[in-house]
Amino acid sequence: MTATHSLAAEALTLGYGDRTVIDELDLVVPPGRITAIVGANACGKSTLLRSMSRLLAPRGGQVLLDGKAVHRLPAKELARTLGLLPQSPIAPEGITVADLVGRGRHPHQGVFTRWRREDDEAVAAALEATQTTTLADRPVDELSGGQRQRVWIAMALAQQTDLLLLDEPTTFLDVAHQVEVLDLLTDLNRARGTTVVMVLHDLNMAARYADHLVALAAGRVHAAGTPEDVLTEDHVRAVFGLDSRVIVDPTSERPLMLPIGRHHMAAAAPRDVVRQVG
Structure with a gap:
């Protein structure tokens, strides 16, 4: 732990x-x-x-x-x-998803250590967790941006x-x-x-x-x-220079920030339109 x-x-x-x-x-x-x-x-x-x-x-x-x-x-x-997923990782040209995720096992291997069952299990679990199992044999550079991001996360998870x-x-x-x-x-x-x-x-x-x-x-x-x-609201203003309202998220019961833009009042419907709709 x-x-x-x-x-x-x-x-x-x-x-x-x-x-x-x-x-x-x-x-x-x-x-x-x-x-x-x-x-x-x-x-x-x-x-x-x-x-x-x-x-x-x-x-x-x-x-x-x-x-x-x-x-x-x-x-x-x-x-x-300690494992790291950087902001813009770059995969070797032509590498497959399974091979890239497998690189997450490198820290667990010594000079004379061969690939083990635990390595296979770690890679399989990481692929399944990120819903990329069906992509295992595909080259990473053929994937969409979202698919690539999930593959990189799988590699980080495989590192365990x-x-x-x-x-x-x-x-x-x-x-x-x-x-x-x-x-x-x-x-x-x-x-x-x-x-x-x-x-x-x-x-x-x-x-x-x-x-x-x-x-x-x-x-x-x-x-x-x-x-x-x-x-x-005070911290949001100090850190982001943004006026906001912070309420309680009814689903998570965590704080929920609602930004207040300069033109927020323009989005309000005229009262007569509201009466017509109602």
């Missing part, structure tokens, strides 16, 4: 070239829970996730996995504990790590498949205790599925806590 694993950032500073994106950020990921990172475009969400998976070295501070700096851990040791980081896992998916993927991650969390950290643009999806929300603004944590604590 992942309750034995801890993931945290301490005074983490990240950037590209002369630009600082994350500035002395502190963050503790609740073990065994689902965390969603939200924020405006270019606020550092993907940059933070890249550093937590050690794809980006920090300029200052550190990311700690079980108290050890991730950038000092051996690659395979880290990959057996205790911590799973996903950067926009619902990209390219229609609403029905977005819900299926987030339901799948919830099932994985509930059944195995997998710690899930994901970047999401959709605030309402984040509030509905996450146990813990982290709102970034200007390279720092603006707010962190339960969806009820973070998804408030």
Whole structure:
């Protein structure tokens, strides 16, 4: 169970070239829970996730996995504990779905270890969970964007790590498949205790599925806590510059954000039209 694993950032500073994106950020990921990172475009969400998976070295501070700096851990040791689905993964040309998903088993294989029954079972389970079994023999580059995204998620699941980081896992998916993927991650969390950290643009999806929300603004944590604590009208205004109304979702009983646009009043029907319809 992942309750034995801890993931945290301490005074983490990240950037590209002369630009600082994350500035002395502190963050503790609740073990065994689902965390969603939200924020405006270019606020550092993907940059933070890249550093937590050690794809980006920090300029200052550190990311700690079980108290050890991730950038000092051996690659395979880290990959057996922590998996990453980046925002725009690239598959080798001509590779089939089954072969790509099978690459998720690489961290579990040694120099002289052959493919085992457990590997077959892990790949089959990942394909079934993402509803991509029928695509197993097809080249990845022939798939639609939504199909490719589900295949990449299958590869991450086949890795069978205790911590799973996903950067926009619902990209390219229609609403029905977005819900299926987030339901799948919830099932994985509930059944195995997998710690899930994901970047999401959709605030309402984040509030509905996450146990813990982290709102970034200007390279720092603006707010962190339960969806009820973070998804408030004041926080939405501060982080996104957006006026909104936050109500209780009657289905999930989680906060539901309703944006207020500049022309929202224009959509109201004239009273005489309302009377005619009624």
